[in-house]
Amino acid sequence: MENSAKKGRSNDMKDYQQALDWVHGLPPFSKRPGLERVRRLLDLLGNPQERLRFIHVAGTNGKGSVTTMCSSILREAGYRTGLYISPFVIDFRERFQIDGEMISKAEFTRLCQEVREGYETLRAQGILMNEYDVITALSLLYFHNHRCDIVCFEVGLGGLYDATNIIPPPEAAVIMKISYDHTAVLGDTLTAIAGEKAGIIKRGSVCVCYPDQEEEALAVIMEQCAQQGVPLILPNQSGIELKQEGLEGSSFCYDGQEYELALPGHHQVLNAVTAIETIRQLRDFQVSGEQLRRGLAKTTFPARMELLSQHPLLLLDGAHNANGVQALMQAVKKIEASPKIAVAGMLADKDYGAELALLSGAVDQLILTQVQSARAESLSRLQDAAQGHGYPVSVCEDLREAYELALKMAGADGLVVIFGSLFLASDLRRIILGKGKDC
Numbered sequence: 001m002e003n004s005a006k007k008g009r010s011n012d013m014k015d016y017q018q019a020l021d022w023v024h025g026l027p028p029f030s031k032r033p034g035l036e037r038v039r040r041l042l043d044l045l046g047n048p049q050e051r052l053r054f055i056h057v058a059g060t061n062g063k064g065s066v067t068t069m070c071s072s073i074l075r076e077a078g079y080r081t082g083l084y085i086s087p088f089v090i091d092f093r094e095r096f097q098i099d100g101e102m103i104s105k106a107e108f109t110r111l112c113q114e115v116r117e118g119y120e121t122l123r124a125q126g127i128l129m130n131e132y133d134v135i136t137a138l139s140l141l142y143f144h145n146h147r148c149d150i151v152c153f154e155v156g157l158g159g160l161y162d163a164t165n166i167i168p169p170p171e172a173a174v175i176m177k178i179s180y181d182h183t184a185v186l187g188d189t190l191t192a193i194a195g196e197k198a199g200i201i202k203r204g205s206v207c208v209c210y211p212d213q214e215e216e217a218l219a220v221i222m223e224q225c226a227q228q229g230v231p232l233i234l235p236n237q238s239g240i241e242l243k244q245e246g247l248e249g250s251s252f253c254y255d256g257q258e259y260e261l262a263l264p265g266h267h268q269v270l271n272a273v274t275a276i277e278t279i280r281q282l283r284d285f286q287v288s289g290e291q292l293r294r295g296l297a298k299t300t301f302p303a304r305m306e307l308l309s310q311h312p313l314l315l316l317d318g319a320h321n322a323n324g325v326q327a328l329m330q331a332v333k334k335i336e337a338s339p340k341i342a343v344a345g346m347l348a349d350k351d352y353g354a355e356l357a358l359l360s361g362a363v364d365q366l367i368l369t370q371v372q373s374a375r376a377e378s379l380s381r382l383q384d385a386a387q388g389h390g391y392p393v394s395v396c397e398d399l400r401e402a403y404e405l406a407l408k409m410a411g412a413d414g415l416v417v418i419f420g421s422l423f424l425a426s427d428l429r430r431i432i433l434g435k436g437k438d439c
Contacts, residue, residue: 016105019112033161044118048144059176069275073295082143082151160199169204179323194220337415344420345371369402
């Protein structure tokens, strides 16, 4: 017994870095999709998800923004609000937030130890957990321990078999813009992809859908709502009146009410009205019109058309699929600056050919740089894919050198826009702001 106790103590996590290393040492995904692994783990942890209430958000683009908007609004209304987002940009702990504050390093370490005990029990039974299973379970334990009134819960991948779908029927299931991404996992048609996303729609909930949804995807969402007996709410696009739009954000009217938004881009206005309608569906949560307006106005999110400099204009965006890049380039075309220099790096499992084609007519120069990820596409292949679209292409493997070259090319009156991968956005953001890496 004494030897066993000593062995147990030697496995204790001594600090945050050790806990983080353990989490990152787990496989990122499992070969078999399904919720049974995380269900077994949560059983060992006392099923904290059963005593929480949720807004559950899925989709290809915009789900992080809307999850964060809903969280900001509910905090403004005085509710203790949990926020779980995927992935992170600045710090791994930003995935787990309560009332706008990240989980502390000490609490993350302590909860990791608790979750690892359940992990080891299941591993002894031949059940192997992945990183996402573990951190999703940890987040639910965290939110339960702090008695959150409601949790804004972003899906990681898909929906039906995503670990977040272990929760009971949410107060609202939100389906954001659906387009092509992760096709090797979710399917190569909008019907198949929408079927995975719509898996979060459960009987006893209400579904809010992004207003500019493709018809093929909307048909699947409508069918799932009908099967589950769930009302479907579609924001009224004709009720949007844009007042002002620029790099500092937007102001607009929706159904006769005025709103301001710090997140730039027309797509964020559509995200905002989705968040507004989501909050309106919460039967047991009282949010005034003024609280809703203040919550929206206070919403910020790194690497979402984030303006980091004025001279030159410097935009950082995590766009990493065709739909996201299209929205970004539409905004870039409206900006009065010259020249416009793009810095990009992309992953091999993305449709980067389609993304690079969207730069035509929007930028004057592209600088390709290396994403720091095992999934990164080679610069030679990216360069081949970028040819023939009407803009010159340079290659600069080192991130800092690519950034400095872009600044030199843009001069004081130009624009630098960085996009293509959240890995790239995270690393370059640290370089630009002079912050070290702690993730």
